[in-house]
Every structure is written in C-alpha cells, then in structure tokens.
Amino acid sequence: MLNIAILKRQWKDLTSYERFEQVVSRIVMLLIAVVIVYALILVAVNLFEHFKLGLAFMNAELLQDVFGPILTILILIEFNHSIAVALTRKSGILHARTVVLIAVLVIARKVILLDFKSASLETFAGIAAIAVAFGALYWLIGARSLEAAPTSESHHQS
DSSP: OOOHHHHHHHGGGSOHHHHHHHHHHHHHHHHHHHHHHHHHHHHHHHHHHHHTTGGGGGSHHHHHHHHHHHHHHHHHHHHHHHHHHHHHHTSOSOOHHHHHHHHHHHHHHHHHHOOTTTOOHHHHHHHHHHHHHHHHHHHHHHHHHHHHHHHHHHHHHO
C-alpha cells in the first residue's frame, strides 16, 4: 500500500508541504507500528500467563484483562490504516469521519470492558450520551459527504 518506489517517482511533483506531510505521516505510522508490535508482545506474554491458570482463566475479569489490550491493538491498527489510506489517496492526512469512527471504536471498547456491577447510572448515561453524539456526528458527516458528491460530479461534467 505504501510503495516507496511510487513515492520516489511522485516526489518531484509534490509541494514542499506535501513532502513534509508524507515524511511526518510515515514516521507516525512507523511509531504506531512499533507501539502495535510492543503491545502485541505484551498481550502474548499476558495471555500465556493466563493460560497457566486453566479453567480460572474463564473468569470475566481475566478475560477483560486480555480483551482490553487486544481491542486497543485493533484500534491502533485501524488508526494506522487510515493514515495509509489517506497517503495513497493524497487527500489530506485524516478526515473528520475517520477520526469520529476511531472515537466510536474507543467508546465501544469502553462499553465492552465496563464493569456493569460497579458502574453507576451516571456512567451509563454519560457513555450513552457520548455514543449517541458520536453516532449522530458520524451520520451527519456521511450525509454531508453524500450531498457534496453529486455536486462535484455535475461540476466536472460542465
């Protein structure tokens, strides 16, 4: 997806800011990749330790200890992927819709890992309000981009 040979060919056509953005984005992607690999190693070590427990591993709290970092890794992968896609499309580094989608994933992680026995009504209401707000924002951004798409097509046809 991020072919260096293609980047070398396109480098001369890029503005100085686009070059800066390309370099910084690739450094950020590399750093995120390092964090992903490190987190993956930690999850593997943690999981191996939990497997030694036998059936006690099926305890809900231990499963949350395993799934929390796994979900975090998946969120990091999605974030890294969104940067890679933005680089290949030359459409800016991140779009608001992508950021909102990642925020929704973070909220979903929070809900999955929430201890429902000790959470207060205020916590549930707060998470619900944030989830609805981000869901509505994601929908609004999608509806706005759908409205803008026909306009740009008709503009190119004239």
